[in-house]
Amino acid sequence: MKPRAEIGVFGGSGFYNFFKGAEALAVRTPYGRPSAKVTLSEIGGRRVAFLPRHGIHHEYPPHRVPYRANVMAFKQLGVSRIVGPNAVGSLKPDVRPGEFVFCDQFVNYTSGREGTFYDGPATAHVGMAHPYCPQMRDVAIEAASKLKLAFHPSGTMVVIQGPRFSTTAESRFFSRQGWEVIGMTQYPEVVLAREQELCYLNISLVTDYDVGLEGDPSVKPVSNEEVIRVFNSKMDALRKLIAQTISALPKERTCDCGSSLKGARVNA
Numbered sequence: 001m002k003p004r005a006e007i008g009v010f011g012g013s014g015f016y017n018f019f020k021g022a023e024a025l026a027v028r029t030p031y032g033r034p035s036a037k038v039t040l041s042e043i044g045g046r047r048v049a050f051l052p053r054h055g056i057h058h059e060y061p062p063h064r065v066p067y068r069a070n071v072m073a074f075k076q077l078g079v080s081r082i083v084g085p086n087a088v089g090s091l092k093p094d095v096r097p098g099e100f101v102f103c104d105q106f107v108n109y110t111s112g113r114e115g116t117f118y119d120g121p122a123t124a125h126v127g128m129a130h131p132y133c134p135q136m137r138d139v140a141i142e143a144a145s146k147l148k149l150a151f152h153p154s155g156t157m158v159v160i161q162g163p164r165f166s167t168t169a170e171s172r173f174f175s176r177q178g179w180e181v182i183g184m185t186q187y188p189e190v191v192l193a194r195e196q197e198l199c200y201l202n203i204s205l206v207t208d209y210d211v212g213l214e215g216d217p218s219v220k221p222v223s224n225e226e227v228i229r230v231f232n233s234k235m236d237a238l239r240k241l242i243a244q245t246i247s248a249l250p251k252e253r254t255c256d257c258g259s260s261l262k263g264a265r266v267n268a
Contacts, residue, residue, distance in 0.1 A: 007249070085238060126191075
């Protein structure tokens with residue numbers, strides 16, 4: 001397939017106006033159909049592909065998202081960099097709702113997800129010591145600074161199976177580990193991107209405090225209404241952050257993401 005985009009964005013319904021009037025393309029992959037048609041547009045002179053990871057009507061819960069098809073759809077379109085925004089809960093009192101976190105680590109607490117393109121006979125053991133692209137993170141952090149957004153330049157996300165939220169005991173355990181945020185979709189999305197030698201940037205929007213922090217007197221107990229309010233109030237800022245980041249990305253990749261399969265393959 002002829003390259004159609006250089007940057008891919010996974011996201012939700014809040015991004016549809018971002019790509020208003022753009023071309024929608026049905027993509028077939030060896031791993032089935034992605035969550036929806038891929039929307040092609042341009043931001044800051046860069047060719048961008050957008051795909052709602054949960055589907056147009058949010059019909060794919062976190063454990064059912066076709067992650068392999070989604071990542072492969074971007075790969076087939078020529079994408080070399082992915083922006084993966086998502087809403088998260090906070091595991092620390094000083095990581096507040098409405099703030100952004102540029103995660104540099106994750107911990108996987110999911111199970112049963114198809115988490116690799118190498119199911120055999122071909123095998124590859126890709127390194128994941130630093131799962132997120134440092135070049136993209138640096139550009140995004142600079143963009144957030146210019147926009148005067150409240151953010152944390154690094155953080156660890158614990159990825160849970162979903163679609164349920166954590167129990168209080170689970171949440172307190174995660175908090176005691178020193179991790180910053182909790183979400184449901186970063187695994188295996190970022191690992192699959194690495195297996196395809198794609199750069200990946202996570203932008204986490206904190207919408208609430210997780211349940212394990214509700215005993216802290218400085219923390220307001222979470223409610224669904226509050227989550228929606230915070231998410232909607234920060235959607236414009238998130239769109240501006242992504243647009244400015246995409247526009248500022250250098251043409252050349254100076255990271256090691258594009259050579260992650262070097263020495264990783266095991267011959268069958």
